[in-house]
Amino acid sequence: MSRLALLAALAVALTALRGGTMIMQEAEGGAAFVAPQATQIVYDRNGAFLSQIGRAIRDAKGEKRVEYGFWPLERIPGRVAAATLILEDRRFYSHPGIDARAVLRALWDNFSHRRRVEGASTIAMQVARMQSPAPRTYANKFWEAATGLAIVARNGQEATLSHYLRLAPYGLGSHGIAHAARFYFDKPVDDLSWAQVALLAAIPQSPGRMNLTHESGLRLAKERALYAIAQLEKEGALDATQAELARRELSAMRPFEGKRRPDTLHLALRYERLAHEGRLHPASIYDQRIHATIDLAVEREAAQLARRYLSIFRNAGARQVAVMVAARGTNAIIADVGSADYNDPRAGAFDFTRVSRSPGSTLKPFIYALALERGALRPTDLLDDIPEGASGVANADGLYLGPMTPRQALANSRNVPATNLLRRVGLEANFSFLHELGLHDLDAAPESFGVSMAIGALPTRLEKLMRAYAALADDGLMHDLSFARDETHEAPRRVMSLDTARLITSFLADPQARLPSFPRYGPLEYPFAVAVKTGTSQNYRDAWTVAYSHKFIVGVWLGRGDANAMRGLAGANSAARLAHALMVKLHGAKPGEIALESFAPPPDRVAIDLCRADAGPNCAQTLREWVKPGEIAPPAPASVSAQIEDASVAGPLVIATPEHNMHVWRNPEQPQHLNKLALKLVNGGKDAQIVWVVDGAPFTVAQGDETVFWPMTPGAHRIQARLALAPVRSRPVRVVVE
Known part of the structure; x- marks a missing residue:
């Protein structure tokens, strides 16, 4: 007797003895359903494939591979059940877990050397094998048969079929029909056509050979799918029209494009880490899609700009770059570039959005914020930028600018006033405040950092800076960064008053206040409202810029993985240029356009x-x-x-644009009547009538919230706004037109 005949005899005997106590007791241990945790497919905010979150396993040879899927089914679609059973287990509903007729037929096919389309393993036996993989010996085959009986006896036929459809391999690491429907056809399993269902049902017989991304593998799967369609038509599960339509659809199918994650592997690893931390939550256990906040188009733009600017600075010793972009107001991360290239041997595998580095002067705004919160500072105070009493701290440029207002001191990023201010408020208070902002989680004595924590001694990460600056942008309310639509977050909390947050924002957004350290119209100035802060660590090891507009928050780090020094690359002349290019790109600003906007002032x-x-x-x-x-x-x-002006006269009229002492150059290439200067008030009331006066003569009457345009003429001019029916006027501004 052949081995197959012996197996047939054993199967028949087992069927006859299925109620036997000893056999059922031995198989009972394998009858409970076991399945790996469902894994997720991550899509960007526009529905584009981003990555999959899988589980790494080792096969019998010890080789590591990644598997995906294992999605449960809420219900078994009729088409899926019909196509699966016609290929895998025709008499599924008429046997107890093993099919003696199928075994005997397989025996006959073996003796007659006929090609088999259907195997002798039942759905229940395959479930037993998939739950407890083992070498394909006859002893193990006998065990699978016994366990198949126990599985059906304990769980019933519908549950057994549903569990098979959760575990079955569908190629390329995909398991479970629900996952495969999304993976191959990007649709829910209920929406699959007959052709699509038949094609997927064909794959579990030989997932490796039926690789749908290869012509040969697709051909094998089509052959088996066509057989399934023919059998289903023969049994009346679908009519001739449906069968013909399915055959045509199968014939038209071409090899599938494999799902490719973005080039930046750091992004895929970010979502895998979030999933393992339990922070990502699909909408349903039956639909394991993750809707990321990432916009892959913006991600590609950010990565391309990062590489372009890094190439400019390589000669000065820069080797790596990291960029993050968040939507202001929601903290939704829309771009997350961890390095120039994951495969770059110069530390490219490090995600520099998550690496702690010296932040340079990027912590200074929070030193000023705490002083304002504690009442230790007022906007009209003077801070000394002088060498005496500076605790050995010098400014980066080696110069001292004398007494300065807080606005000037912060906008100029002067070290001496910042460290003196930190000392005035207290080391421990500042250390605790920076911890509350999430900028560090160090368990150390504040004295170990001293006043130099204001100028870079306290390490932090780009992602932490993004969150802290987002709190400034959000009027002092701190939210977690968001990477997915359904993600676990801590409740938002207030970390500073609205008044303080808006004052700091106004300091950081004032190009006039940056003089003389940062010249006008450089990379820190934008054609729309932007608050920006740069930072440079000691010996130019790190260059930083964080900027936020009404729409976006952009963070940039530039440096080296080995923490060696760069040559003269400061935040303002390197990282700020990349941040500027990216912010302008995000806003779609065109050359020469200027948005007449400003940040809301403190109430x-x-x-x-x-x-x-x-x-x-x-x-x-x-x-x-x-x-x-x-x-x-x-x-x-x-x-x-x-x-x-006197309070009875000055009132609320403040000119937003033009700025006092502004120099304007006319465009000689456009007609004279198009060279106009915008005139606008800060928070002008829509019901107020304003008379705009130029050089002492009324120019026009407009509503308080209206922008008017004055035809420019060469020379120095004096512009003022007055209420039409009251003795209230703004302070005049001086403009020079050339």
Whole structure:
């Protein structure tokens, strides 16, 4: 007797003895359903494939492979059941878990050397084998048969079929018909056509040979699918029209394109890590899709710009770059570039959005924020930028600019005022505040960092900086960064007052306040409202920029994986250029366009223009400041004087554009009547009528919230706004047109 005949005899005997106590007790241990945890397919915010989150296993040879899927079925679609059973187990509903007739037929086929389309293993036996893989010996085959009986006896036929459809391999690492429907056809299993169902049902017989991305594998799968369609038509499961339509669809199928994740492997690893941490939550256990916040189009743009600018700075020693982009207001991450290239031997495998580095001056805004929160600082105070009393700290440029307002000191990123301010508020208070902002989780004494924590001694990560700056942008309310639509987050919490957050934003968005350290119209200035801060660590090891507009938050790091120094690459001349290019790209700004917008000022404050005492009688240099009514008089009249009209006259009229002492160049290539200068108020009321006065003569009357355009003429001009029916006027601004 052949081995197959012996197996047939054993199967028949087992069927006859299926109620035997000893056999059922031995098989009972394998009758419970066991399945790996369902894995997810990640799509970007527009529905484009991003990655899969799988599980790594080792086969019998010890080789590692990744498997996906194992999605449960909410219900078994009729087409799926019909196509699967016609190929795998025709008499599924008429036998107890093993099919003696199929075994005997397989025996006959073996003796007569006929090609078999159907095997002798039943659905239940295959479930037993998939739950407990073992070498294909006859002893194990006998065990599978016994376990198949126990599986059906314990769980019933419908549950057994459903479990098979969760475990069955469908090629390329995909398991389960629900996962395969998404993986191959990007549709729910209920929406599969007869042709698609038949093709998928064919694959479990030989997933390796029926690789649908290869012509040969697709041909084998089509042959078996056509056989299934013919048998289903013969049995009346589908009519002749449906069968012909399915055959035509199968004939038209071409090899499938494999699902390819983005080039930036860091992004796929980010989602795998979030899944393993339990932070990603699919909409349903039956639909394991993850809807990421990432926009792959923006991701590609960010990565391309990062590589382009890194190539510019390579000669100065830069080797790696990282970029993050978030949507302001939601903190949804739409681009996350961990390095220039994961495969770059120069530390490309490191995700530099998550690597702790010296942040340079990027922590300074939070030092100022805490001082404002504690009442230790007012916008009209003066901070000394002088060598005396600087605790050995020097400015990056080696210069000292003398007394400065907080706006100037922060916008100029002066080290001395920042460290003195930190010392005034206290090391422990600042250390704790930075911890509360999530910028570090160090268990160390604040004294170990000293006042230098304000200028880079306290390491942090780009992703942490993004979250902290997002709190500034969100009026002091801190939210977690969001990487997926359905993700676990901590509840938002307030980390600073709205008043403080808006003051700091106004400091960081003021191009006039950055003078003289950062010249106008460089990479820190934008054609729309942007708050920006750069940072440079000691010896130029790290260059940073974080910027936020009304729409986006952009963070950039530039440096080296080995932490060696670069040559003269500061945040302002390297990372800021990349951030500027990316922010302008995100906004779709065209050359020459200027958006007439500004950030909302702090409520309950009024705008005044501060004039430097050495500016001369014409006050050639002014800074606009937002102060509380009780702070209008500056505390140090010897250095700063306030230029503000009498309260009964000045009222709320403040000119937003043009800026005082602005230089404007006309475009000689366009007609004269198109060279116009926009005139607009800060928060002008829509019901107020405003008279715009140019050089002492009324130019036009407009609503308070209206932007008007003045035809420019060469020379120096004086522009003022007045209420039409009240003695209220703005402070005049001086403009030079060339």
